[in-house]
Amino acid sequence: MAEExxxxxxxxxxxxxxxxxxxxxVKSPPSSPNSSTxxxxxxxxxxxxxxxxxxxxxxxxxxxxxxxxxxxxIQFVDGFFSPIYERLGVDxxxxxxxxxxxFVFFIGIFVSSWLGATLFWLGEWFIQRMPxxxxxxxxxxxxxxxxxxxxxxxxxxxxxxxxxPRVGEYAFGFITSTVILQRESxxxxxxxxxxxxxxxxxxxxxxxxxxxxxxxxxxxREGIEIIVSGGMTMPQIITPVERVDRQAERITLNRLK
Numbered sequence: 480m481a482e483e484x485x486x487x488x489x490x491x492x493x494x495x496x497x498x499x500x501x502x503x504x505v506k507s508p509p510s511s512p513n514s515s516t517x518x519x520x521x522x523x524x525x526x527x528x529x530x531x532x533x534x535x536x537x538x539x540x541x542x543x544x545x546x547x548x549x550x551x552x553i554q555f556v557d558g559f560f561s562p563i564y565e566r567l568g569v570d571x572x573x574x575x576x577x578x579x580x581x582f583v584f585f586i587g588i589f590v591s592s593w594l595g596a597t598l599f600w601l602g603e604w605f606i607q608r609m610p611x612x613x614x615x616x617x618x619x620x621x622x623x624x625x626x627x628x629x630x631x632x633x634x635x636x637x638x639x640x641x642x643x644p645r646v647g648e649y650a651f652g653f654i655t656s657t658v659i660l661q662r663e664s665x666x667x668x669x670x671x672x673x674x675x676x677x678x679x680x681x682x683x684x685x686x687x688x689x690x691x692x693x694x695x696x697x698x699x700r701e702g703i704e705i706i707v708s709g710g711m712t713m714p715q716i717i718t719p720v721e722r723v724d725r726q727a728e729r730i731t732l733n734r735l736k
Contacts, residue, residue: 556580638702639672640693640717641685650674651706653699658686675706696720 553576560582561575589595607613635653643650652674660667668689675682695717697705704712 635673635699635702637694638697638699639670639687640695641672641674641687642691643674643685649693651702652682652685653702654692655684657689660686693719 553573556579557573557575559575560578564571564574590599603616606616635655637654639652639654640649641652642648652672654670655673656671658669658671660669669686670689670692672685672687672692673682674685696719697714697717701712
């Protein structure tokens with residue numbers, strides 16, 4: 480009987496595991512150094528592969544987007560005249576694209592002449608009488624006039640930086656005209672600054688004192704690129720330039736009473 484009591488007093492876990500509890504981290508045997516080194520190497524390799532993969536994606540993404548947009552543009556422009564060549568039995572890819580570019584070039588030459596300008600004015604007069612199309616055409620014309628190489632009175636004059644919407648914050652805009660506000664005490668020169676809020680075709684107009692406007696050393700095209708790109712093409716250093724006085728472009732408002 481005594482031998483049976485002694486045999487039943489020993490736990491089964493100690494019999495199976497040799498006196499060691501595998502669930503107890505203190506009693507369990509430590510892992511080997513080779514397994515820890517292997518895990519560290521796998522982690523470093525995985526991190527290196529992920530980093531290089533993301534670097535490749537970052538490098539190839541703008542290239543892929545540029546290639547896709549360029550290819551789509553070539554196919555889109557080529558589709559204007561390629562059906563004509565297909566009916567004539569000429570199947571050369573890119574011939575319609577070249578023809579379209581030459582067509583746009585000759586249109587520019589024709590519109591620059593007196594006859595072309597007259598026909599273009601008649602076409603604009605007809606479009607301005609259409610209910611919905613005239614608003615779309617006017618907005619598109621203002622944007623094209625802003626980046627047109629021909630300097631005219633309807634284009635953006637200068638890139639401007641104004642304090643908006645509060646002190647310490649600035650906003651990019653374009654000076655469209657200069658206004659003279661006549662007061663009883665003295666006249667005040669104001670500049671009409673267009674601040675885009677949705678790319679270029681929608682924005683707010685602010686009348687800002689000409690002395691409070693910062694004129695950076697940026698061209699109109701550079702200012703448009705900064706706004707369209709969301710500030711990604713912003714130069715690291717911006718230096719203001721001296722104000723250019725335009726007496727002929729000033730508009731005089733009535734004197735306030």
